[in-house]
Amino acid sequence: MSFERVFSGAPWEGTVGYCRALRAGSHIYVTGTAPVDPDGSVHAPGDALAQTRRCLAIIADALEGLGAGMENVVRTRMFVTDIERWKDYGRGHRESFGDHPPATTLVQVARLIHQDMLIEIEADAVVE
Numbered sequence: 001m002s003f004e005r006v007f008s009g010a011p012w013e014g015t016v017g018y019c020r021a022l023r024a025g026s027h028i029y030v031t032g033t034a035p036v037d038p039d040g041s042v043h044a045p046g047d048a049l050a051q052t053r054r055c056l057a058i059i060a061d062a063l064e065g066l067g068a069g070m071e072n073v074v075r076t077r078m079f080v081t082d083i084e085r086w087k088d089y090g091r092g093h094r095e096s097f098g099d100h101p102p103a104t105t106l107v108q109v110a111r112l113i114h115q116d117m118l119i120e121i122e123a124d125a126v127v128e
Contacts, residue, residue, distance in 0.1 A: 001024055001025050002024075002025070003022060003023065003024055004022070004023040004066055005019040005020075005021070005022050005023075006019060006020050006021050006062050006065035006066055007019050007020050008020040008033075008058060008061070008062060009038075010034070010036055010040075011036075011040050012113065018031055019031065020033070020058070020062045021059075021062035021063065021065070021066055023066040023067075023068075023127075026126055026127050026128060027124070027125070027126055028063060028066050028068055028072070028124065028125040028126070028127065029122075029123075029124055030059050030062050030063065030122060030123040030124070030125070031122065032079065032120045032121070032122050033055045033058050033059050033062075033120060033121050033122070033123075034055065034112060034113065034114070034117050034119075034120045035050075035051035035052075035054040035055050035117060035118070035119065036054075036058070037054075042114050042116040042117055045116035046116070046118075047118075048080075048082070048085040048088035048089055048092075048118050048119065049088040049089075049091055049092050051092075051117070051118050051119050052078075052088065052089050052091075052092030052093060052119055052121070053092045053095070053096070055119055055120065055121040056070075056092060056093070056096040056121065059073075059121060059123050060096070063123075063125060066127075067127060068125050068127045070096055070097055070100065071097075071100040072125040072126060072127050073097065073100070073102045073123050073124070073125045074102050074103065074124055074125060074126050075102050075103045075104065075105075075123070075124045076093065076102050076103075076104045076105070076121055076122065076123045076124075077104070077105045077107075077121065077122040077123075078093065078104065078105065078106045078107070078119060078120075078121050079107060079108075079109045079112070079119065079120045079121070079122075080106065080107070080108055080109070080118060080119045081108065081109060081110075081111055081112060081117070081118050081119075082108070082118060083106070083107075083108040085118065086106060089106060089119055090106075102123070
């Protein structure tokens with residue numbers, strides 16, 4: 001089986017030793033994706049919807065780099081620091097998937113790698 005990897009340039013990739021996404025045959029695994037801007041800063045501190053959209057945009061870019069799209073996503077996992085904002089996280093998720101909703105999980109965690117991050121999202125996709 002062949003493996004293909006893409007990197008986003010997030011500051012933690014080299015430090016921790018991971019890639020943004022990995023394709024193993026027809027399966028793609030997108031690592032936990034936080035709302036980070038290209039300069040490494042946290043995107044839209046305090047805005048759950050904007051952070052969700054940013055995470056999913058990074059995921060979409062990673063998928064594209066491996067020959068897939070959001071329509072290929074079969075499962076997402078959303079880790080959030082304030083579950084009371086579930087409607088905002090859900091809205092951003094729904095907007096990104098439209099007519100191709102994946103299975104998903106939304107769980108609250110104590111904190112993420114940066115105090116201003118409200119959400120981190122993982123995704124799994126299948127391509128033919």
